[in-house]
Amino acid sequence: MSNEFEPTITAFLCNWCTFTAADLAGTSRLAYPANVKIIRMMCSGMVDPKYVLKAFLEGTDGVFIGGCWPGDCHYINGNMKARRRVALLHEVLGRFGVDRDRLWLRWVAASEGNMFAETVEEMTARLRELGPCVMKGEKVA
Amino acid sequence: MQYTTLNTVDGLNQAIATLLGGLMDHEVVDAVMVPTRQPHGRVVMQSLIADRAGLANIDPFAPVVTTSAAKQVAALTHRPAGRPVAVVLRSCEVRGTIELAKLHQSHLDDLLLIGLDCFGRYENSAYIDLAAGDEHLSTTFLAQATGGGGTTLEGVEITTACQACEYPVPGNVDLRLAVIGADVGKQIWVEALSDKGREALAALGLDTEEGTPEGRSSAIADLTALREAFKKQLFEEFTARTDTMDGLREVLAGCINCYNCRVACPVCYCRECVFVTDTFRHDGEQYLAWAEKRGQLKLPTDTTFYHLTRMVHMSTLCVGCGQCSSACPNDLPIMELFRTVSEQTQHRFAYHPGADPQEAQPLAVFYDEEFNEVTGQTK
DSSP: OOOSOOOOEEEEEETTTHHHHHHHHHHTTOOOOTTEEEEEESOGGGOOHHHHHHHHHTTOSEEEEEEOOTTOOTTSSHHHHHHHHHHHHHHHHHHTTOOGGGEEEEEOOTTOHHHHHHHHHHHHHHHHHHOSOTTOOSSOO | OEEEEEEOTTOHHHHHHHHHHHHHHTTSOSEEEEEEEOSSTTOEEEEEEOSGGGGGGBOTTOSBOSSOHHHHHHHHHSSOOSSOEEEEEEHHHHHHHHHHHHTTSSOOTTEEEEEEOOOOOBOHHHHHHHHHHOTTHHHHHHHHHHTTOOSOBTTBOOOHHHHTOSOOSOOSOSEEEEOTTSOTTTEEEEEEOSHHHHHHHHHTTOOOEESOOTTHHHHHHHHHHHHHHHHHHHHHHHHHHSSSHHHHHHHHTTOOSOOHHHHHOTTOOOSSOGGGSGGGOOOHHHHHHHHHHHSOOOSSOOHHHHHHHHHHHHGGGOOOOOHHHHHOTTOOOHHHHHHHHHHHHHHHTTOOTTTOTTSOOTTTOOOSSSOGGGTOOOO
């Protein structure tokens, strides 16, 4: 077994677009890194910033929020809300030296199974470069 | 701008009491909320005065803010009485009030907002000690501060938050009690900033002049420059030692999860904080699982989580009043922490809390074409 660092990605995926894309990637037999752990949300706008903070504090190395492209949200504008929240989280986390590349928001449509696989591939590669996340609370939360 | 001159030779509080009493006599307002000496403990707290006799004990320039009055204004107006009330507030309290009004937790319609020029406040306990030795502490303090003698009395400094406050003069008020640049032993000024303010002065039959009182603009510029310089150095030093998660944990090491900071915060707007709900009443099994995963677990838990969450919730609205630091039982530099985060989050959204009642709060609006750099994707 390799001793090389393998990042963990916690993915919050919108039920209607990105989760469906992940499903499509699977049924299309596309290979993507097993580093990603998927949590299905009804909407990217349902991702409370607390979920993101908690995931990092519990030891994840990256968080990937997947939503519908602008204009395609099943709930009209949940993805727009997610975008402002991620911008805010980037500022707060960035203030304490947490690289913005640890938190990705990406639009992936239901038909874009290949794009889902590519995005996970890219993010995993980037997190391998960044190494383990410093937010993990070893003895304190 | 219109302003009128108040003669203070017979006492500053007396002159202001006459002004506020006039507003009640002429039925401009039914009551005034103003910092007032309490019958016990030398404490000065906001009081809602409906009987003129109560004005004998007002002390609006007392250099203490026992608790942010923005919350008292919210208590008074969240279900408006529909009756006119004057409220006497400092800059940070006005800005907090405006943010709460945007959240529909305050209503400004019934209010005559009277702002105070502010040279800063002492910590509550320090104020009580200083006031014990000086019956006329407010006048002593103002005379020294306006006379260029600074804000340190008997070796006691005003709060760090106040030393770093770049807004000594409140905006968005109807009337302003202006002391910066004045010889407070002789006179202060009352500036009218709105139609409501001008009508109030007219109702009192006070003569007004146009323009800015002589010497005021330069005195404000000097004070603001001093504060800006202090803030710049403080924030740079603080940011340098807290720009990592380890640095953050070092600062928060003494936190005991008392949540005083969010109770004291005028813009911590949640009716019930999630950190006191059952969400954070973990099962015993959960604690053991954490301890087993990490080897050991500090109790209470969720300390970093709490502060980061509060940053996400309120940092875009932070008005820099410093009540968080004052409320901390372990003297953690919460103000420095939150203000340095706020600078970044407010800058990202180009938002200035309390500056414009019409400006929407960053997380209350969203648009199709914005922040495209977050995803870096274009269709």
